[in-house]
Amino acid sequence: MDSQKSLWKTYKWIWLMFGLVGIFVGLGCYTLYASRSWSYLSDDSKACLNCHVMGSYYQSWAKSSHFVWTNCNDCHVPQDKFLRKWAFKATDGLYHAYAFTMGLDKEIIRAREGTYQVLQENCLRCHSPLVTEFTKMSPDYASVTTGEKKACWDCHRDTPHTTVSSTTSINYGGLPIPASPAPDWLEAMIGDKPQ
Numbered sequence: 001m002d003s004q005k006s007l008w009k010t011y012k013w014i015w016l017m018f019g020l021v022g023i024f025v026g027l028g029c030y031t032l033y034a035s036r037s038w039s040y041l042s043d044d045s046k047a048c049l050n051c052h053v054m055g056s057y058y059q060s061w062a063k064s065s066h067f068v069w070t071n072c073n074d075c076h077v078p079q080d081k082f083l084r085k086w087a088f089k090a091t092d093g094l095y096h097a098y099a100f101t102m103g104l105d106k107e108i109i110r111a112r113e114g115t116y117q118v119l120q121e122n123c124l125r126c127h128s129p130l131v132t133e134f135t136k137m138s139p140d141y142a143s144v145t146t147g148e149k150k151a152c153w154d155c156h157r158d159t160p161h162t163t164v165s166s167t168t169s170i171n172y173g174g175l176p177i178p179a180s181p182a183p184d185w186l187e188a189m190i191g192d193k194p195q
Contacts, residue, residue, distance in 0.1 A: 034181040040093055045072045046176055051096070053105050054176050057161050064160030075160075076115065076121045088118065115142040116151065123152040 032038075039047040045061070048054045061067060067077070077092075078084045092115070099105050111119060120141040124131060131139075139149035153159070180187065 035097070036178065036181065040089065043071050043073045046070050046178070049175060049178060051100055053100065053109065057109070058175065060161040066147040069126075074126075075119060076111075078118050079122060080123060116144075119153070120144060120151055127152075 033188065036047070036050050039050060049058055061072065073089075078088050089143075095112075120139070124139075139151070141151070143149040144151045
């Protein structure tokens with residue numbers, strides 16, 4: 001028994017370090033699991049529903065003409081270069097995770113300044129033949145910021161999300177809400193699910 005006590009005293013700081021590392025690794029793994037972090041590696045629009053504040057935006061997109069042809073990433077993520085796409089997804093995703101975790105999300109979510117250029121590029125990526133042929137213009141975002149040209153959404157304001165999207169306009173009955181990441185035994189123990 002004394003040898004066990006002396007072993008504990010001798011290596012106490014190592015045991016504590018292992019304990020703390022284990023706690024941080026465990027919490028980190030659970031956070032990745034609970035946030036469904038792997039779903040963001042896909043282009044599936046249902047990944048956006050991991051955050052409940054995106055419900056109204058998902059619904060408005062699902063009822064728009066863009067639903068048949070696009071997913072969320074087709075408009076909201078750069079499509080020109082592989083590295084640019086993944087760097088943008090990572091930084092934008094981390095920003096969203098930070099804002100949501102810290103309670104900085106607003107009731108009506110609007111794109112940030114860095115996203116506007118991506119949106120304009122992606123509008124033109126799909127619609128440039130129409131824009132150049134019929135309107136004889138091809139506005140890039142630089143000419144929009146200087147005021148020389150208009151952004152696509154200046155005229156097409158309700159495409160595809162409408163102007164009434166907000167966290168309070170969600171009809172949860174129409175959403176494919178992901179299942180809870182908590183195991184059934186835990187939900188039964190806290191009383192959310194019957195055993």
